[in-house]
Amino acid sequence: MDVPETRELTYFVAVAEELHFGRAAQRLGMAQPPLSRAIAQLERRIGVRLLERTSRAVNLTAAGQVFLTESRKALDAVSASVRRAQRAGRTDPKLTLAMKPNGDAGLLDSILRRYRLDADAVDIEVIVCGIGEQVPMLRDGRADVAFLTAPYDDVAGLDTEPLVTQDQVAMVSRAHRLAGRAALTLADLAGEQLPRWPGDDDDVPAADGCPPQVRDLSQLMQLVALGQLVAVLPESVRRHARPDVVCVPLLDAPPTAVVVAWPERTTSRAVAALIRAGAEAAEAAGAGAAGAGAPHRDEHRGQDALA
Structure with missing residues (x-):
């Protein structure tokens, strides 16, 4: 299979988001004719039509909708690999944790105290971001770990450890x-x-x-x-x-869960240590008591980050 280049994905995402070749070209800092040729070449390369073009409008085909979603993921993965490699190459390793305000269910202080006692702990930076910003930060490598709320946050492609269930x-x-x-x-x-x-x-x-x-x-x-x-x-x-x-x-509203999340296939021992600290802090707070609705945890918690 002829795999598209990252440059081609960037071009396509710009056109798909703008739905206008002129605006996309301006956004990319290039002329419109080479952009149009690049998109046509991309369609030939993958063998499907991604855009429907008329004299008045540009629209995504069904294949284009799928390709837009996957292209964004691929570009995020490239950005993430660069950022994580840069952090891994630092002489002073650091872990970045993203959370929305009050998104830790009151557990953060306890988690950090336990984490700092772990032999695998490194310095940790907590970034308090806006609602819904944690998942993009995980996907593009700006954060290593995040507190999320299930089922509202999209955890596809992430590993998670439930901490506390709430009505x-x-x-x-x-x-x-x-x-x-x-x-x-x-x-x-x-x-x-x-x-x-x-x-x-x-x-x-x-x-x-x-x-x-x-x-x-x-x-x-x-x-x-x-x-x-x-x-x-x-x-x-x-x-x-x-x-x-x-x-x-609310008597009939489904429960929510605060989870700690990290990218799949993470091999960081520092991340694994933070996951362990989170699970232990939740149990110490009573969140893991039998019958409380919190998920079961066992002695293997935190090891998924090293798998």
Whole structure:
């Protein structure tokens, strides 16, 4: 099979995202004719049509949609290999952990204390990022490990260790009609305005009356306190709730899990040490108690990072 070059994937992603050869060429800093020729050559190379071109529009074919997804993954993998090789070649090794604000279920301090006692530990940098940014950072090599929330974060291509399982609550304004209820169901939230999260129709501008995408917990709480949103969140959010918002249990909402995630086939002993520390901290906090809904762990935890 004639494998495409990284340059060709970069060209295709630009055209597929812009759906316009002129804008894609401008974005890439090149002229349009050679870009058009490169895409045509790519289609010949792989033997399928990726784009439907008319005088007025450029659209992805079904094959093009698949190829866009896989091309992004491939380019991320190339970037990740460079960044990880650069970190591995440093004289002062360091591990980078990505998390959204309060995305650790209160376990981070305990995890870091245990991790620093491990013989395989190295210096660790914690990056607090926006909601939904942890997975891209793992995929493109900016982070070695991340705290994610299942089932909301996409863990495809990642190894994970569940730390704690949580029920969910509805966060509402203290003045909201549901604020005084002892418990709610998802049906009670019918008709309420829910948040737009990163990744929700990223390419579609918000319509009139539609809230902006929520990037962090402070922004979310402000919108909830103003009565503009109702949010469904893990129950650990109670610890950070403002006085003007109320968290009401949701009886039929599926549970969520805080997991620690890292790229598949990682062989780093420092990563394995952090995974072990995470599992031990969760157990010490009672998250792994029998019947609590947390996944079972055994003596092999953390070894997947060395497999």
